[in-house]
Amino acid sequence: MNTLFMHCRPGFEGEVCSEIAEHAARLNVAGYAKAKPQSACAEFICNDAEGAERLMRELRFSQLIFPRQWARGSFVELPETDRISVLLEALVEYPVCGSLWLEVMDSNDGKELSTFCRKFEGPLRKALLNAGRLVEDAAKPRLLLTFVSGRRVFVGLAAADNSAMWPMGIPRLKFPREAPSRSTLKLEEAWHHFIPRDQWPQRLSDDMTGVDLGAAPGGWTYQLVKRGMLVTAIDNGPMAESLMDTGLVQHLMADGFTYKPKQTVDWMVCDIVEKPARSAALLETWLGEGLCREAVVNLKLPMKQRYAEVRRLLERIEEGFKARKVKVSIGCKQLYHDREEVTCHLRRLDMKPR
Ligand SMILES: C[S@@+](CC[C@H](N)C(=O)[O-])C[C@H]1O[C@@H](n2cnc3c(N)ncnc32)[C@H](O)[C@@H]1O
Incomplete structure (x- = not known):
């Protein structure tokens, strides 16, 4: 053995x-x-x-x-x-x-x-x-x-x-017919992986707010809306009408890398295809500045040395939080629905409960 x-x-x-x-x-x-x-x-x-x-x-x-x-x-x-x-x-x-x-x-x-x-x-x-x-x-x-x-x-x-x-x-998740894209399963799988099921009612509740960076057509926004959250969706592309009809989504045509909310939101999610170092820096800013309490962000993988590169980025994010003196838990997994990418989950541990 x-x-x-x-x-x-x-x-x-x-x-x-x-x-x-x-x-x-x-x-x-x-x-x-x-x-x-x-x-x-x-x-x-x-x-x-x-x-x-x-x-x-x-x-x-x-x-x-x-x-x-x-x-x-x-x-x-x-x-x-x-x-x-x-x-x-x-x-x-x-x-x-x-x-x-x-x-x-x-x-x-x-x-x-x-x-x-x-x-x-x-x-x-x-x-x-x-x-x-x-x-x-x-x-x-x-x-x-x-x-x-x-x-x-x-x-x-x-x-x-x-x-x-x-x-x-391999998760057995059913694709919800009303969801605007198959990517929706990525965020659902991330929640299953990173959030214990008994904590879903408190951490994914209908009195929460979320920001979805690179949101169109809305597969990830769909997951937030399904939990009853008010979502700001950032993308130059169009959002699915079915989501806009819920009245829970505000669509802003802006750059996801410069947009900042006026108030702390509960969730930031980001599925923009970008260089992993840029997505990692985004995570450091959002969690480090207290713009959100929790985040799920995809990190696209480089062609070579993929493990070494992911480790290096995670260490860099960790060091950033240490320098800012903020406490953040960091998780990272290549989920079943991930391809050439891994999914990161971060949570501020030192912010007052809402
Ligand atoms: C993979 S798609 C997102 C799919 C989405 N998560 C879903 O489930 O439907 C990436 C999106 O990022 C958007 N995007 C790319 N660069 C962006 C940027 N700098 N700011 C905002 N959105 C961006 C693209 O327009 C595209 O809609």
Whole structure:
């Protein structure tokens, strides 16, 4: 069980390797990271048997940027028939688990395997329950079986409260028909990821105000309006009429990089395609000057050294807040709906509640 297995967006395997290797070095966990390009997964092989467990204990999954899911365990080769007996045998080495997810990679191979997984899950679950390897208990580890082929599976464990919220880290969000653009799902996913569900009523409430920079046609504004907020939408482009008809949106044709609200707003969101350093500076200004209490902003990724560049920008933002003596929590994740970008969430921790 010395391997930490991680899922990611295809093409970002190198970023996952850099990120986990950096954390492992900091935590003195000896080992090495490896990944095949476009495989949508990466592994960190630890030298010591308890290395992977230590990584999972010391790190919060939600704070990792590029991994979409993780599990510690090892690979098991499966026969063509009676895979269940072989899995039951392998699981003798594992603790009794509290839930079971069957996962595949987010790749073409993975898509083909998902039909197999759907058929296999029922009989496997039954066999695990009968053998006492699975009980319904959220406090027990989650058993994550990642099929890389019908003959090879990574048998992994992860704490349910320190791993992805959805199988493979892929949220099941329904596109709202009334929303003016598919981007709407990005902001909805960001909220799921960055804001605990039980805090939604206080932090996304209908007495709040928001500014959406680069708002047209209005997918992100739609999310704010859906929560009942009064929104100032900044964009030279046109906003969807359906949103303007709600009476909750003021549309200003202005530059999102120079606009400032007259009063502190609860939310600033920004989906402008710009150089990441410019978006990072925008975040520093808005949070640093107290123009908003919370923000969600996309950072477009550079072509190379994507992990290193994101880290550098986050450190620069952090230093900016330190110099201004303001307390801000900073989160950053490549969400499922992100492509060549990551999503940042920032929150002022030292401002009086409204
Ligand atoms: C990716 S789109 C935003 C999509 C939007 N979030 C949605 O969900 O419908 C980017 C928008 O940023 C706007 N934009 C680009 N540069 C801008 C700037 N400097 N100030 C304001 N808006 C800008 C563009 O006009 C475009 O509408």
